[in-house]
Amino acid sequence: MTAIEITQPGGPEVLKPATVPVPVPGHGQIVIRVAYVGVNRPDALQRAGLYAPPPSASPLPGLEASGVVVALGPNVTRWQIGDKVTALLPGGGYAEYVATHESHALPVPEGMGLKEAACLPETCFTVWSNVVMRGRLRAGERFLVHGGSSGIGTTAIQIARALGARVFTTAGSAEKVAACKGLGADYAWNYRDEDWAAAIKAEGGADLILDMVGGSYLPRNIRSLADDGRLVQIAFLQGPKVELNFSELMVRRLTITGSTLRPQSDGAKAAIGAEVERHVWPMIAAGKFAPVMDSVFPLAQAAAAHARMESSGHTGKIVLEVGG
Structure with missing residues (x-):
């Protein structure tokens, strides 16, 4: 699959397309065919060599994505192949496919597109x-x-x-x-x-x-x-x-x-996700909350998306389009 790698610590220019293996879901994990991935400050810190991913996480950047479930690991109970989800990720979102724990994925809110849904997990x-x-x-x-x-x-x-x-x-x-x-x-x-x-x-x-x-x-x-x-x-x-x-x-x-979110345990993130679905998703349904979109870049232009974020000229979220 195509992904964006951090070739060395540095500025946005170190983000380069690469061909890497498609992830295989582990125990309790799902694999998502990525439609859109959110761009966040921790991605830039990781790119600069200032925020190492957890040992078990993908070295690829990307902490949230939306898309369609295409593979299920052992003991996955909530999701089925074909479900549309938006998910918090341990890493690896700048790619065509990504794996995450099933409890860190939430249903795409009714009436919301995958582009907007990709803006939700990390911030919410x-x-x-x-x-x-x-x-x-x-x-x-x-x-x-x-x-x-x-x-x-x-x-x-x-x-x-x-x-x-x-x-x-x-x-x-x-x-x-x-x-x-x-x-x-x-x-x-x-x-x-x-x-x-x-x-x-x-x-x-x-x-x-x-x-x-x-x-x-x-x-x-x-x-x-x-x-x-x-x-x-x-x-x-x-x-x-x-x-x-x-x-x-x-x-x-x-x-x-x-606190920081990424190093927390799967169980802690699952508990947060349950709270978000219970309380924030109804706010979305009631029209009290909606993600604010700044811009969309193709996956291959991840460097330009990082430059946009680090310019501080944006308002709201920047996303990368992967599969549309």
């Missing part, structure tokens, strides 16, 4: 597990997500809004600020020329912050939290090291936590 699993399961967001709380125009951001805004939270976000341009407000953000600030930390503090502070920036944002996030507030960290685009005064955690009873 990440947002639900961190904002709701870990961050305990509740109706009426003030929720701040940084990078509101990203795939994670556009997902978090809509899900938090559907849960009844007041939603605040940051973005890098007037156009992106407007897009975030259009998705339901109560307030959106351009982080390039507005003091978002002071602005949300004036609103009473955030009960929950979802951050993937890190670096200089960490002390500002702490200052921006309301008493008893929670900060959930899911990435460090500005770096993980910074000086912090931890006395505020005790005085104001703050919580700092975080």
Whole structure:
């Protein structure tokens, strides 16, 4: 089959087409003929040599895909050959076929195409597990997500809004600020020329912050939290090291936590997937949440898709078309 390999650590240009074996499903696994695959920041980190895949995972990039089930491993019970699914992957999505555990696949929402469905797993699993399961967001709380125009951001805004939270976000341009407000953000600030930390503090502070920036944002996030507030960290685009005064955690009873999705066990991901199907899929059916699409590239142009993502010019998700 045709796939996109990382030929060496480096920039987008190191992504090259290659011919590799079709995966064989293991115990509890299915093989999907890929229609579309989502492009995510961890793919770029893996390409750059900064995010090694788990030992049992494919070395190919690609953490989510949609398509049709074409093979079943031993003890697969939920799926049949021919089923349309969208799935979280341990890796290997930049290819014509990919294997994943059957419990990490979900049915394509009714009325949704495979292109849009490929945008769902990585962001929905990440947002639900961190904002709701870990961050305990509740109706009426003030929720701040940084990078509101990203795939994670556009997902978090809509899900938090559907849960009844007041939603605040940051973005890098007037156009992106407007897009975030259009998705339901109560307030959106351009982080390039507005003091978002002071602005949300004036609103009473955030009960929950979802951050993937890190670096200089960490002390500002702490200052921006309301008493008893929670900060959930899911990435460090500005770096993980910074000086912090931890006395505020005790005085104001703050919580700092975080997670990464890919290294978690099959069972943990299955539990997240069950929660997503139970709670987020009805939001889609009710018209309260839909993936925001930025652009579609052919699989062979994976390098261009990565360049688009790393330019930060996109709003929403970038996908690769594999089988259409």
